[in-house]
Amino acid sequence: MEEGEEVKLLGAWMSPFVNRVKWVLKLKGIRYEYLEQDLVNKSPLLLTSNPVYKRVPVLIHNGKPISESLFIIEYLDDTWKNNPILPQDPYQRAKARFWANFIEEKFSQVMRKVLSLEGEKQKKEVENANEALEILEGELKGKKFFGGDQTIGLVDIVLGVLPTWIGVIEEVACVKVFDPIKYPSLAKWMEDFLELPVIKESLPDKDKLLAYVHKIRIYMLTLAATK
Amino acid sequence: MEEGEEVKLLGAWMSPFVNRVKWVLKLKGIRYEYLEQDLVNKSPLLLTSNPVYKRVPVLIHNGKPISESLFIIEYLDDTWKNNPILPQDPYQRAKARFWANFIEEKFSQVMRKVLSLEGEKQKKEVENANEALEILEGELKGKKFFGGDQTIGLVDIVLGVLPTWIGVIEEVACVKVFDPIKYPSLAKWMEDFLELPVIKESLPDKDKLLAYVHKIRIYMLTLAATK
The missing domain is CATH 1.20.1050.10 (Glutathione S-transferase Yfyf (Class Pi); Chain A, domain 2)
Structure with missing residues (x-):
């Protein structure tokens, strides 16, 4: 993991939305901790990280949670500039x-x-x-x-x-x-x-x-x- | 209009989605030509500019069409950096x-x-x-x-x-x-x-x-x- 960077991904193994975030993390070579979530008995971490939708994926970067896969991808692309996922133009x-x-x-x-x-x-x-x-x-x-x-x-x-x-x-x-x-x-x-x-x-x-x-x-x- | 910049907005007076784009154009001081569209008899310009959804708003910047109000706003913010609409962080x-x-x-x-x-x-x-x-x-x-x-x-x-x-x-x-x-x-x-x-x-x-x-x-x- 990069010095001082703490990246966690709350996910569920079958979710295609979580999958996309995993792919982007991998493409950018970002090291992260993956936390499989129980979607029936939701963890306090999931409920406090995504109180609006209470669903995965949630990315937690240095304690700050981001929800919704497309916005997580834009965030990763805005923050880690290598291997861009969106075009520059x-x-x-x-x-x-x-x-x-x-x-x-x-x-x-x-x-x-x-x-x-x-x-x-x-x-x-x-x-x-x-x-x-x-x-x-x-x-x-x-x-x-x-x-x-x-x-x-x-x-x-x-x-x-x-x-x-x-x-x-x-x-x-x-x-x-x-x-x-x-x-x-x-x-x-x-x-x-x-x-x-x-x-x-x-x-x-x-x-x-x-x-x-x-x-x-x-x-x-x-x-x-x-x- | 800025030297060499041609901005057109295809809209409909009652559309709240068009309204948002107008507000952003105004906030950024971008001069543009507004083209009110007939949504019953759609113009060839609308149909060729937004062949997928065939709806307004469409922004045409130097001949290049962009659809969907949220993506038009992000485009305007990416292109005209003054008076940012999205935060920088x-x-x-x-x-x-x-x-x-x-x-x-x-x-x-x-x-x-x-x-x-x-x-x-x-x-x-x-x-x-x-x-x-x-x-x-x-x-x-x-x-x-x-x-x-x-x-x-x-x-x-x-x-x-x-x-x-x-x-x-x-x-x-x-x-x-x-x-x-x-x-x-x-x-x-x-x-x-x-x-x-x-x-x-x-x-x-x-x-x-x-x-x-x-x-x-x-x-x-x-x-x-x-x-």
Whole structure:
């Protein structure tokens, strides 16, 4: 750990939002202490660090807590200038923020719905996810990574939820969302992304994730059926 | 206009999201051309500048379009360094982004629901809005503005939707959301905020806004009743 720098990450092993922060910490070579949180019986540290949302990830830097993965990433990038995650040019920065937010709203949140629904409603959300994928395919075309040909950036890190979660959601929710034939650039991007050592080294265990997501789906369907 | 700088803002007079961008342009003394958009028959300029969301505001700086009000504000702040809107300190920046996003998700989006609902469902959203107001009251306490005692910043600008819209939504949707007795700090903040010349000079006309919001509510209720 850097002299005098104390970095802690409150996380949960299955959270894609925590995963992104882990990747950025690794990309920047920041040493940190990882504190796995019990999300059922929340620790006093989590409750006092993120009193508004009471959720992970929370980064605690020299005693100061920061919540929400995208703002943690911006904070890390503002504080540790090596291996920048956002572009330096203001226009490119704005574009990166736009696409990161697009993935969050139009893909990640939609995939959460795919997982919690059945039948026609689920079909509609699968269509919505595909609309987002089509737009992302067009945005990526001709580039290796969203961040450029050499290196990944904010958009790649946020879209990291695609290669790590899509197969699990498809299997558990019995749907096909991602067709590599329809999205050749994204399919190639997924391969290249997963090949990066920094990503490969901190992926959740597939079988453990499958079991977890399966439980989540049953819980969500039960909840919907008792409303 | 600065030598060689061409700034255009595609907007709509009633949009609180456009309003925030106008305030920032004014605070920074940036000269720009305002282009009011027809949101029913969208112009080719709007459609090509924001092909993903097809909505305002869009800022076009020297031909390059930027969408989404929060990212436009960050872009303006990255590009014109005078009268900073975000704090310079990375930790304070992270906090400002956190609160701006909180207001967006937990207040603005909730107020939109208050406007589109009736009865018990509306009551629930009024409660949600009050939960957010309570948290914001606690965050503001002891300060004149969220940005500090002297000047407004990102959080004030995003919460600008409160003094400009709350009365209109309350009147049109026949509800009481904001009680100045319960939120004395926010009530004082509203007064101080509206007194700022830069804000006062670019507020939408109250009567025109009332008539517009009234139409929107009827449209939303009709839509809900025909689903």
